[in-house]
Structure formats: C-alpha cells, structure tokens
Amino acid sequence: xxxxxxxxxVFASTGGRPFDKKKPLIIFVHGSGLTHMTWVLQTRYxxxxxxxxxxxDMPGHGLSGGESLKSIEDMADWVKDVIESVxxxxxxxxxxxxxxxxxxxxxxxYPSIIKTLSLMGGAGAIPMNPELLSxxxxxxxxxxxLMMDWAHGPAGHFGGxxxxxxxxxxxxxxxxKSRTIKNTLGVDFRACDNYKNGFEAAKKxxxxxxxxLATGDKMCPVKExxxxxxxxxxxxxEIIDNCGHMMLLEEADRVLKxxxxxxxxxxxxxxxx
Amino acid sequence: xxxxxxxxxxxxxxxxxxxxxxxxYQPHKNAGSRQVPIYQxxxxxxxxxxxxxxxFNLERGGHxxxxxxxxxxxxxxxxxxxxxxxxxxxxxxxGMSAIFLAVMTLCESGDHLVxxxxxxxxxxxLFRLTLPKFGIKCTFVKPRDTDGxxxxxxxxxxxxxxxLVGNPGNELMNMPEIAKIAHxxxxxxxxxxxxxxxxxxxxxxxxxxxxxxSLTKWMAGHGSSMAGILVEGGNFDWMQNDKFPTMTTPYExxxxxxxxxxxxxxxxxxxxxxxxxxxxxxCLSPQNAWNVLQxxxxxxxxxxxHCSNAEKMVEYLLSxxxxxxxxxxxxxxxxxxxxxxxxxxxGKGSMIAFGIKGGKEAGEAFINNVKxxxxxxxxxxxxxxxxxxxxxxxxxxxxxxxxxAGLSHDMIRLSVGIEDIEDIKNDFESGFRAARKPRLVSNx
Numbered sequence: 001x002x003x004x005x006x007x008x009x010v011f012a013s014t015g016g017r018p019f020d021k022k023k024p025l026i027i028f029v030h031g032s033g034l035t036h037m038t039w040v041l042q043t044r045y046x047x048x049x050x051x052x053x054x055x056x057d058m059p060g061h062g063l064s065g066g067e068s069l070k071s072i073e074d075m076a077d078w079v080k081d082v083i084e085s086v087x088x089x090x091x092x093x094x095x096x097x098x099x100x101x102x103x104x105x106x107x108x109x110y111p112s113i114i115k116t117l118s119l120m121g122g123a124g125a126i127p128m129n130p131e132l133l134s135x136x137x138x139x140x141x142x143x144x145x146l147m148m149d150w151a152h153g154p155a156g157h158f159g160g161x162x163x164x165x166x167x168x169x170x171x172x173x174x175x176x177k178s179r180t181i182k183n184t185l186g187v188d189f190r191a192c193d194n195y196k197n198g199f200e201a202a203k204k205x206x207x208x209x210x211x212x213l214a215t216g217d218k219m220c221p222v223k224e225x226x227x228x229x230x231x232x233x234x235x236x237x238e239i240i241d242n243c244g245h246m247m248l249l250e251e252a253d254r255v256l257k258x259x260x261x262x263x264x265x266x267x268x269x270x271x272x273x
Numbered sequence: 274x275x276x277x278x279x280x281x282x283x284x285x286x287x288x289x290x291x292x293x294x295x296x297x298y299q300p301h302k303n304a305g306s307r308q309v310p311i312y313q314x315x316x317x318x319x320x321x322x323x324x325x326x327x328x329f330n331l332e333r334g335g336h337x338x339x340x341x342x343x344x345x346x347x348x349x350x351x352x353x354x355x356x357x358x359x360x361x362x363x364x365x366x367x368g369m370s371a372i373f374l375a376v377m378t379l380c381e382s383g384d385h386l387v388x389x390x391x392x393x394x395x396x397x398x399l400f401r402l403t404l405p406k407f408g409i410k411c412t413f414v415k416p417r418d419t420d421g422x423x424x425x426x427x428x429x430x431x432x433x434x435x436x437l438v439g440n441p442g443n444e445l446m447n448m449p450e451i452a453k454i455a456h457x458x459x460x461x462x463x464x465x466x467x468x469x470x471x472x473x474x475x476x477x478x479x480x481x482x483x484x485x486x487s488l489t490k491w492m493a494g495h496g497s498s499m500a501g502i503l504v505e506g507g508n509f510d511w512m513q514n515d516k517f518p519t520m521t522t523p524y525e526x527x528x529x530x531x532x533x534x535x536x537x538x539x540x541x542x543x544x545x546x547x548x549x550x551x552x553x554x555x556c557l558s559p560q561n562a563w564n565v566l567q568x569x570x571x572x573x574x575x576x577x578x579h580c581s582n583a584e585k586m587v588e589y590l591l592s593x594x595x596x597x598x599x600x601x602x603x604x605x606x607x608x609x610x611x612x613x614x615x616x617x618x619x620g621k622g623s624m625i626a627f628g629i630k631g632g633k634e635a636g637e638a639f640i641n642n643v644k645x646x647x648x649x650x651x652x653x654x655x656x657x658x659x660x661x662x663x664x665x666x667x668x669x670x671x672x673x674x675x676x677x678a679g680l681s682h683d684m685i686r687l688s689v690g691i692e693d694i695e696d697i698k699n700d701f702e703s704g705f706r707a708a709r710k711p712r713l714v715s716n717x
Binding site: 011013016017018035037040041044045048062063142145146148149154155157158159160161162163164165166167169170171174175177178242252253256 | 283284285286287295296297298299301302326327330331332333334335336342343344346347348350351352354355358359360361362363364507508512527528529530534535536537538539542543546
C-alpha cells in the first residue's frame with residue numbers, strides 16, 4: 001500500500017492482506033540497496049496469521065518516493081514516523097543487515113513504541129570495504145555483483161531457492177539495480193560506514209530481542225553478531241548453519257520458524273492497538 | 274561488510290560451465306546424491322493444515338502438486354535461469370507450450386502482439402490461426418524490418434515476439450533496437466532463443482525481457498525428450514503503465530495478490546506458474562527434466578562442436594556445384610553478418626539453410642538419398658538432420674505466407690550434428706549426386 005510519511009509517498013507491502021489497524025503491527029526493514037521484496041517469504045506468513053505487516057521500501061528505494069536517507073539515525077526516526085503515520089502507537093520491528101542498524105537505533109531511541117526486535121545478519125557496526133563503497137558511490141554495477149557474491153552462501157551460489165524456479169543471485173542483483181545504484185546502495189553503504197553508535201544503542205535496549213545469524217555470513221559474521229547480542233539484555237541468538245548473509249531468502253523456512261516462535265511468543269497476535 | 278579476502282577482486286560467482294553442471298542443486302539437501310534425483314511423484318505431504326494453507330497462499334516456497342512444480346523440474350528451472358542471467362524460469366512440456374504460456378500470461382482477449390514473420394511453422398500457426406480464437410490478434414513483421422515493428426504497435430499491443438535467428442531462413446532480428454522499441458512503448462520483448470542456447474547468446478543482456486526455449490533441441494541435445502522453458506529477465510517494470518492489470522492489480526485467484534508488487538523481478542514467472550500451470554497445466558515430467566539436465570551438463574562442449582562443424586559445412590556448401598545459395602550468419606555476405614558478430618560472439622549456430630540447384634524435385638531427391646543425415650522434423654540433435662521445410666515443417670502455410678516467411682521450394686534446412694565432419698560431407702555427396710540425376714533426365 002502507499003501512504004505518506006512526512007509528506008513523501010511511501011510504499012510498503014502488506015503481505016498480500018488488507019492493512020488492518022485492529023491487528024498488531026510488524027515492520028520489516030530491508031538491507032542496503034534492496035527493497036521490500038526481500039521479505040516475501042516472511043511477511044505473507046504473518047499477514048495471514050493475525051498481524052498487520054508493513055515491509056517498507058525505504059525512501060528512494062523500490063516503489064517509495066523521496067531520496068535515500070543519509071544516516072542510520074535519520075532512518076531510525078523515519079521508521080518511528082512510519083508507525084505514527086499509519087495510526088499506531090507501537091510496533092514490532094524486524095531488520096536485515098543495514099535494517100538491523102536502523103531498527104536497533106529506533107528501538108533504543110523509542111523504547112516505549114518498539115515492543116520486540118528481530119535482527120537478521122546484524123552487527124554493532126558495519127564498516128564497508130572501501131573498494132565496494134567506492135564502486136557503489138560511483139554507480140558501478142560491479143558493486144551489486146560483489147555484494148551478491150559476498151552476501152550469498154551455498155544456496156545462493158549453487159541454487160535451491162525455496163520458491164521453485166527462482167535464482168537467488170540474479171533476483172537479488174536485479175532488486176539492487178532497480179533504482180540508480182549510487183542513490184540507493186551508495187548512500188546506504190556510506191550511512192552504514194558512518195554509523196558508530198551501534199554498541200551504545202544495543203546497551204539501551206530492554207525489549208525482547210532475537211538475533212538470527214548464519215555460519216556462512218561473510219558480511220556480518222557470527223562473531224560480530226554475537227558481540228552485539230551480548231550487549232542486549234536477555235537477547236536470544238539463533239544460528240543457521242550452511243547459509244549466507246541473505247538468510248531470509250536462502251533459508252527462508254528455517255528463518256521463518258525461528259521468527260514465528262519469537263514474535264508470536266513475545267508479541268502475540270491477540271494484542272491489538 | 275568487510276571481506277579482506279575479496280578486496281580488490283572480481284565477483285567469485287560461478288561461471289557458465291560451472292553453472293551448467295551445478296546450478297539449482299545442493300547434494301547435501303538430497304541425501305548426498307551427487308546426481309539430481311528424479312522426484313517421480315505427483316504430490317507432496319503437508320506438515321499440517323497450517324503448512325498446506327501457507328503453500329497455497331504463497332506464504333512459503335515449496336511444492337504442492339507436480340503440475341505446478343516439482344523438485345527435479347525446479348533444478349532445471351534454476352539452472353536455465355542461472356545460465357541465461359535471468360531471475361526465474363518456468364519449465365513446460367514443450368517449447369510450444371512455453372510460448373503459449375508466455376502469451377496467456379501477458380495477454381487478455383482483445384489484446385495484440387507484434388510478431389516476427391520468420392518463425393517455426395507451428396509458431397506461425399499459433400499466432401496466425403489459434404490465438405485469434407482467444408481474441409488475441411497479431412501483426413507479422415519481417416525480422417529485418419526494424420521500423421516495421423515500431424509501426425505495427427497499437428494501443429492494445431502487449432508485447433513483441435520473435436526468434437533471434439528465424440527458422441528456417443536464418444534472418445536475424447536486431448534485438449537491441451527492437452528491445453528499445455518495445456520498451457519505449459512500455460511492452461516487453463519476448464525472444465525465442467532456441468537456436469542459440471545461452472552458450473551462444475543471452476538475450477536478456479541485449480534487452481529481451483522474456484526468453485523462450487524449446488529445450489527439446491540443443492539444450493537437451495540428444496533428441497530424446499520434449500521440454501520448453503520461459504526465462505524472466507527481471508528488469509521489466511510492469512507497473513510503469515496500465516497495460517498489464519492482471520500483473521499489477523489484486524488478483525482474485527490468490528487473495529488479492531498483486532504479482533508485480535509482491536514479487537517484482539520474478540512477477541511474470543510467479544504469475545505464469547500460479548495461474549498458467551494451475552489452469553492450463555502444460556507441466557514437464559520429472560524424467561524429461563532430468564534428461565534435459567543431462568544434456569545441459571555438456572552444453573558448452575557440444576555447442577562448440579556444433580558450431581565448428583557448421584562452419585566447415587558452410588565452407589563446403591558454398592563451393593559446391595549443386596548448391597545455389599547458402600544462408601548462415603557466419604557467411605560474410607549474409608545481410609546480418611555484422612549483427613551476428615555482435616550478438617553471437619561464441620559461434621553463429623548450427624542451423625544452415627541452403628538452396629539446391631534443380632528446385633523442389635532436386636531437394637526431394639537429395640533428402641531421399643542421404644543416409645547419415647536423418648530426415649525428420651527436429652533440430653538441435655547431436656546427429657545431423659535435414660528437412661525440406663516447404664513440404665514438411667512449414668507445409669501448412671499457403672504460397673503467400675511461405676513467401677512472406679522467406680521460404681522457397683529449393684530450400685533445405687540443415688541442423689549440423691557433431692559427427693565427424695568428413696562423414697557428413699561424404700553423405701551429402703551421395704545426396705547431391707542423386708539430386709543431379711533428375712535434372713539430367715529432364716534436360717534430355
């Protein structure tokens with residue numbers, strides 16, 4: 001659906017079900033240069049099981065208007081604005097990669113609004129490879145190719161997509177090339193590289209938090225994810241083996257199982273706003 | 274996102290020959306079986322009611338019923354998508370069913386397509402005679418008439434379709450320019466690249482939005498199994514206009530799902546499967562999918578041999594006293610030679626059309642007297658194949674349509690196999706000797 005946040009049109013997938021304000025809200029925040037479509041194998045489940053879902057396209061990404069936000073802090077505030085714009089007072093957040101930095105910062109800034117936090121492929125800091133950052137900022141499609149290579153584990157490189165007929169690396173690459181690379185990936189990578197508040201933000205988080213990490217994640221390795229999780233009080237960690245950074249697609253069913261258990265336990269669908 | 278090991282390097286994603294052998298399959302998820310298993314089953318157990326509902330609602334990936342998808346077929350689909358540089362693929366029971374499914378996924382009754390005139394005869398009949406029965410009309414344009422494609426586009430046109438190298442005359446479409454024409458009009462370009470396989474050309478890299486193959490031909494390669502496939506490029510913006518409402522607006526068949534919003538770069542494939550395979554059902558058998566996978570494992574080496582043999586046959590035919598003309602994109606005076614150099618850098622394919630001196634009568638004598646070359650209605654076998662199109666594959670066309678499609682009565686269509694080249698030439702000598710006899714008789 002489309003709606004306005006701070007005067008700019010935003011697109012968010014509602015998981016194939018009408019947006020219903022009587023149901024608890026889960027917001028999914030995608031990674032650098034990507035779009036809401038990365039969440040298709042999680043969002044539809046929750047939308048069909050008692051939740052209102054918004055898998056947002058960040059400003060300047062996917063089908064959303066405006067320009068990409070330049071800092072993780074601005075993105076965190078924007079997520080809070082999304083919640084208010086759709087008439088909610090609280091929400092559960094799910095983030096992937098850069099989306100982890102955004103949702104974590106948001107949860108630390110707005111503890112009364114954010115009720116649970118689920119981080120996939122997260123870390124306290126995501127310093128960028130200088131070559132990759134330069135390629136993205138110079139609009140070079142090689143940045144996308146490198147990102148797709150590094151972001152995928154065996155399922156991505158060999159195949160075996162959970163949805164019959166889809167091929168991971170080319171699909172992900174096409175998503176990342178759907179808008180001008182320097183305006184999406186370039187801006188996002190710079191925002192990640194500049195963000196230094198992750199570990200401090202983590203210490204402030206007191207809500208139920210889940211970290212899903214993958215043994216084959218070269219972009220946010222397990223040890224970095226664990227370092228972050230250790231700083232979040234009561235944080236739960238789940239590790240997916242034989243999988244890369246794009247765990248939400250590469251091992252969609254295993255990720256959904258863990259996420260489902262965490263969210264339905266800590267933010268059950270019977271709660272309504 | 275730091276990866277010191279990869280700093281300063283190119284992506285390490287697998288390349289063509291590796292993908293031909295491995296894409297789409299992980300042994301550890303299949304009992305360690307090194308070869309792709311044949312899942313000879315109609316249906317798949319649901320864990321519980323919730324799991325069943327999730328699969329039907331497209332909440333989760335997985336298999337329900339082998340008409341819609343099958344694990345062996347899915348390996349083939351992923352493998353071809355990977356080789357073509359596509360986001361997704363959907364395998365079908367034949368190349369013709371792939372074309373039909375592409376059209377029915379794009380078009381509604383009352384819609385229109387612009388179509389190259391030089392196509393396999395069955396495809397011509399589909400567009401000329403069968404699709405109008407569904408209310409879908411087509412305008413045919415000669416493949417070299419690039420401006421003609423633009424002029425033929427109407428308000429209700431939903432796509433441009435053509436074979437990259439037309440069957441049987443070997444005329445090329447200027448794919449990059451025709452892709453631009455299609456995209457300027459907000460419609461996709463669908464290219465049948467059966468003759469090329471992704472080893473010779475990846476149409477998506479040249480602007481095509483959907484690629485069609487008869488996998489029966491070079492991809493499977495051994496003349497054993499029927500199969501077809503649709504491959505999606507993932508770059509076409511279905512939401513740029515209101516031409517494709519069943520792709521961009523809530524679809525009643527899946528709880529109001531909008532394919533374009535939900536699946537973006539794989540929307541076409543998802544719709545073709547969810548709607549087309551469900552409602553039309555041209556599914557590929559797992560055994561045939563496996564047979565095609567065997568062929569794809571050796572695609573590169575076979576195509577190299579096909580192309581090198583074809584170039585030697587072109588040279589032989591060009592200098593032969595019984596041959597009136599030869600059409601193959603490798604020939605320097607072929608009208609599309611320069612375009613072929615650009616689009617087909619790895620080889621110009623193994624389909625040759627040539628005219629035999631003495632016309633139809635000589636052609637029939639030639640075909641009746643070759644022994645090694647097989648006279649049959651197929652192309653892309655490992656074995657050399659010959660046919661006289663005007664009396665076989667294109668025989669259901671009238672004189673005017675034959676002429677418009679660039680066919681003549683003296684034309685022999687040759688699909689060069691991978692036998693020893695000297696054996697093929699010797700066989701052709703027998704055919705040519707026999708072909709000369711009727712002329713000698715008639716001259717007396």
